[in-house]
Amino acid sequence: MDPKEKARRKLEKAMRQPVNDVVLEVQKGTIDINDLFKKIDERVKEKADGKISR
Amino acid sequence: MGKLVASAVLDAALQYLEDNVDWISVCEGAPTTYEHAHSNKGTGAGKVLAHSVTPTFTGPAPGDGGGTSRKTAVDAEPTITVDITGNADHVALVKTGTTVLLYVTTCTLQTLTAANTVTIPTWDIEIGSPT
Numbered sequence: 001m002d003p004k005e006k007a008r009r010k011l012e013k014a015m016r017q018p019v020n021d022v023v024l025e026v027q028k029g030t031i032d033i034n035d036l037f038k039k040i041d042e043r044v045k046e047k048a049d050g051k052i053s054r
Numbered sequence: 055m056g057k058l059v060a061s062a063v064l065d066a067a068l069q070y071l072e073d074n075v076d077w078i079s080v081c082e083g084a085p086t087t088y089e090h091a092h093s094n095k096g097t098g099a100g101k102v103l104a105h106s107v108t109p110t111f112t113g114p115a116p117g118d119g120g121g122t123s124r125k126t127a128v129d130a131e132p133t134i135t136v137d138i139t140g141n142a143d144h145v146a147l148v149k150t151g152t153t154v155l156l157y158v159t160t161c162t163l164q165t166l167t168a169a170n171t172v173t174i175p176t177w178d179i180e181i182g183s184p185t
Contacts, residue, residue, distance in 0.1 A: 001072050001073055001110070001111070006110050009107075009108035009109070009110050010108070010110055010129075012108045013106075013108050013110075013129075013130075013131065013132055014132075016132055016133040016134070016135075016171070017133060017171075018132075018133040018171050018173075019133070019135075019169065019170050019171045020167070020170040020171070021133055021170070021171045021172065021173055022142075022164050022165075022166055022170065022171070022172045022173070023172075023173045023175060024080065024142060024145070024161045024162070024164055024172060024173065024174050024175065025161055025162040025164075025175075026145055026159060026160075026161045026174060026175060026177040027159055027160045027161060027162075027177075028159075028177055028178045028179075028180065029157065029159040029177070029178070029179045029180070030119075030179075030180045030181075030182060031179070031180065031181040031182065032182050033059065033181060033182060033183075033184050
């Protein structure tokens, strides 16, 4: 992100005023790429077997 | 077979978010389409209760999972005005230019009231190293 745009967004955030503010509890998002690697392995095998062309 | 991914590969994915997300929304129900995460509840299929057009990120940095895992922090979004009353349980990251829903996570259900404000604290997105 352009540093100027990032600074503009941060400034805009800082200027907001709370009204009976509710604070959310957000769960961390974790991406497990094991499944992705398994899919790549499967695709490589399928390609080797001639089941797919690309 | 051993598996490995370089940190630079994961950083590229996290950097993609930073470079493209320009809309963060608080939703009632799980958004699975752009419209869900971009249109207000009550408008078409919209699920949005509140949104901000000022998302920023800090990172990427080493992840908590060890190995080559990497994470980026979605910076806090303080005091966003609530547009629609409802029960917030999801947060979505969107790219409006190409109308793409890029990321969704969950939050503990909280009731929001229109015209009040809601704060999304900073939270992490982490990509683990393969095992």
